[in-house]
Amino acid sequence: MQSVLTAAQMREAEQAAEAQHGMPSALLMENAGRALAEAARSVAGPGGRFSVVCGPGNNGGDGLVAARFLREGGARVDVALVGDRAKMTAEAKRNLRALEADGFTAQGLEALPTLGRGDVVVDALFGTGLSRAPAGEFADAIHRIDGWRAAGAKVVAADVPSGLQSDTGEAFTPCVEADVTVSFGLLKRGQVLEPGASRCGELRRVDIGLSPATLHALTGLVPRLVEEADARGVLPPRRADSHKGTYGHVLVVAGSRGKTGAAAMAARSALRSGAGLVSVATRAEVVDTVLSFAPELMGIPLEASGPLGLADLEPLLAAAEGKDALVIGPGIPRGPETGKLIAELLARVEAPVVLDADALNAVATDLSALRGAKRQVVLTPHPGEMARLTGRSTKEVQAHRLELAREFAMEHGVTLVLKGTRTLTVSADGDLYINPTGNPGMATGGTGDVLSGICGAFLAQGFQVPDAIWAAVYVHGLAGDLAAGKRGKVGLIATDLIKGLCDVWTRWDR
Numbered sequence: 001m002q003s004v005l006t007a008a009q010m011r012e013a014e015q016a017a018e019a020q021h022g023m024p025s026a027l028l029m030e031n032a033g034r035a036l037a038e039a040a041r042s043v044a045g046p047g048g049r050f051s052v053v054c055g056p057g058n059n060g061g062d063g064l065v066a067a068r069f070l071r072e073g074g075a076r077v078d079v080a081l082v083g084d085r086a087k088m089t090a091e092a093k094r095n096l097r098a099l100e101a102d103g104f105t106a107q108g109l110e111a112l113p114t115l116g117r118g119d120v121v122v123d124a125l126f127g128t129g130l131s132r133a134p135a136g137e138f139a140d141a142i143h144r145i146d147g148w149r150a151a152g153a154k155v156v157a158a159d160v161p162s163g164l165q166s167d168t169g170e171a172f173t174p175c176v177e178a179d180v181t182v183s184f185g186l187l188k189r190g191q192v193l194e195p196g197a198s199r200c201g202e203l204r205r206v207d208i209g210l211s212p213a214t215l216h217a218l219t220g221l222v223p224r225l226v227e228e229a230d231a232r233g234v235l236p237p238r239r240a241d242s243h244k245g246t247y248g249h250v251l252v253v254a255g256s257r258g259k260t261g262a263a264a265m266a267a268r269s270a271l272r273s274g275a276g277l278v279s280v281a282t283r284a285e286v287v288d289t290v291l292s293f294a295p296e297l298m299g300i301p302l303e304a305s306g307p308l309g310l311a312d313l314e315p316l317l318a319a320a321e322g323k324d325a326l327v328i329g330p331g332i333p334r335g336p337e338t339g340k341l342i343a344e345l346l347a348r349v350e351a352p353v354v355l356d357a358d359a360l361n362a363v364a365t366d367l368s369a370l371r372g373a374k375r376q377v378v379l380t381p382h383p384g385e386m387a388r389l390t391g392r393s394t395k396e397v398q399a400h401r402l403e404l405a406r407e408f409a410m411e412h413g414v415t416l417v418l419k420g421t422r423t424l425t426v427s428a429d430g431d432l433y434i435n436p437t438g439n440p441g442m443a444t445g446g447t448g449d450v451l452s453g454i455c456g457a458f459l460a461q462g463f464q465v466p467d468a469i470w471a472a473v474y475v476h477g478l479a480g481d482l483a484a485g486k487r488g489k490v491g492l493i494a495t496d497l498i499k500g501l502c503d504v505w506t507r508w509d510r
């Protein structure tokens with residue numbers, strides 16, 4: 001699990017490293033520059049040349065150190081200094097002098113050679129110190145870097161692609177598009193939040209000497225990036241002596257006339273995610289249609305008619321008996337009493353509950369139901385549903401994803417999944433987990449139903465929140481990535497993700 005920091009926290013780490021652990025920032029820069037040189041070498045072609053474009057701050061300093069290491073390794077290196085030399089930081093100046101003492105002179109941008117395939121540009125213009133949109137000669141430098149990349153050169157960014165806001169992931173115009181980003185110390189939020197994340201290319205985190213104690217002091221407060229090993233670790237290998245009861249029974253309360261597929265996809269996804277048994281409670285008029293999608297499913301016909309309401313309470317409480325997790329929402333017929341029905345179920349059902357889709361819109365009418373729940377509650381809103389839950393606009397939700405999601409999860413004591421690029425899972429204690437898997441091919445009807453089924457299946461198997469949920473989110477995105485790898489993104493449909501789940505299990509030998 002990678003911790004993800006803000007620029008201020010990085011500076012705090014650097015100062016703490018110096019104050020508490022005698023690790024001078026000069027040594028941090030030396031380590032950063034060395035790692036940067038190694039990354040640049042790793043993507044260069046045979047005999048490739050290197051152009052290092054340095055800004056006036058410590059990010060530029062990293063670039064100057066990298067240039068020195070590259071030269072010492074016998075490579076052909078050019079360095080361009082952009083910005084006012086008088087404004088260079090002390091560390092950067094020191095490293096410029098070290099290069100010049102060795103008979104090397106930095107040049108202006110226009111003097112740099114044209115680069116192409118096999119060559120490498122090191123982007124050391126700006127890092128976490130960027131405070132506004134690059135302009136003037138800095139913008140020119142970024143355009144020049146883009147031109148070299150278009151001509152086939154690889155771009156390696158020092159710490160953050162220049163032009164990217166390291167705290168938010170916002171990309172100014174212009175912003176470097178990197179093939180590799182070498183992140184010093186820990187990950188920065190802007191490297192894992194869109195649109196910044198896709199500007200980074202391959203993200204490599206390197207240790208530069210910030211002490212574990214310093215990092216630990218920081219990492220309690222910051223989002224973590226979920227990695228494949230973390231998600232795989234949540235699912236233990238199956239024991240030979242296990243039986244279907246071992247893997248729990250999921251009750252899916254979903255579906256209505258015209259929306260039987262939503263119920264079927266949530267239910268089939270739960271089956272494909274390892275649940276021992278899956279039952280679907282749905283209106284009697286559609287129960288056979290829902291069951292027709294998978295013979296493995298069992299059905300509980302809800303005899304009342306119209307929207308879900310208090311008339312369904314007793315039948316659903318009976319249906320929930322002996323179940324290990326509930327999933328409520330995909331395709332349900334929502335009406336004026338649905339919120340009250342869900343509140344009653346949350347207060348009385350002895351199993352964790354996943355609320356998705358219209359169950360979220362129903363519970364938005366009275367959020368006190370969440371605190372009244374007997375067991376854990378998991379909400380899986382997309383930004384529009386989150387807007388209804390919080391009374392904010394979708395635009396506001398997207399602009400403050402981390403903060404709003406954390407505030408809601410802690411206020412209502414729930415595990416919250418805020419879907420979108422880099423889906424966010426937040427625990428009731430406010431711990432943030434950022435998901436790196438998934439792709440735009442998943443923007444298609446039904447993928448949310450699939451995720452709710454995976455969540456229900458993991459909870460039914462006894463995996464605890466929040467791990468069960470950030471792992472479900474990871475698996476959901478990985479299934480989508482594997483499916484997109486086979487079928488492309490444009491043609492991807494939600495049932496491809498259900499097939500993709502099996503590719504995850506074979507990949508993980510589970």
Ligand SMILES: NC(=O)C1=CN([C@@H]2O[C@H](COP(=O)(O)OP(=O)(O)OC[C@H]3O[C@@H](n4cnc5c(N)ncnc54)[C@H](O)[C@@H]3O)[C@@H](O)[C@H]2O)[C@H](O)CC1
Nearest residue numbers: 014028029057058059126127128129130131132133134159
């Ligand atoms: N934190 C660590 O452990 C280490 C960090 N290192 C590197 O240092 C940079 C951060 O360096 P900093 O000097 O704070 O700022 P930058 O180099 O990112 O920016 C340069 C400087 O430019 C000014 N500035 C900001 N925005 C603009 C703009 N749009 N136009 C012109 N000038 C601008 C501002 O004054 C900035 O200070 C970090 O990313 C790492 O690469 C250490 O070297 C290793 C340890």
Ligand SMILES: [K+]
Nearest residue numbers: 123126158160
């Ligand atoms: K940079």
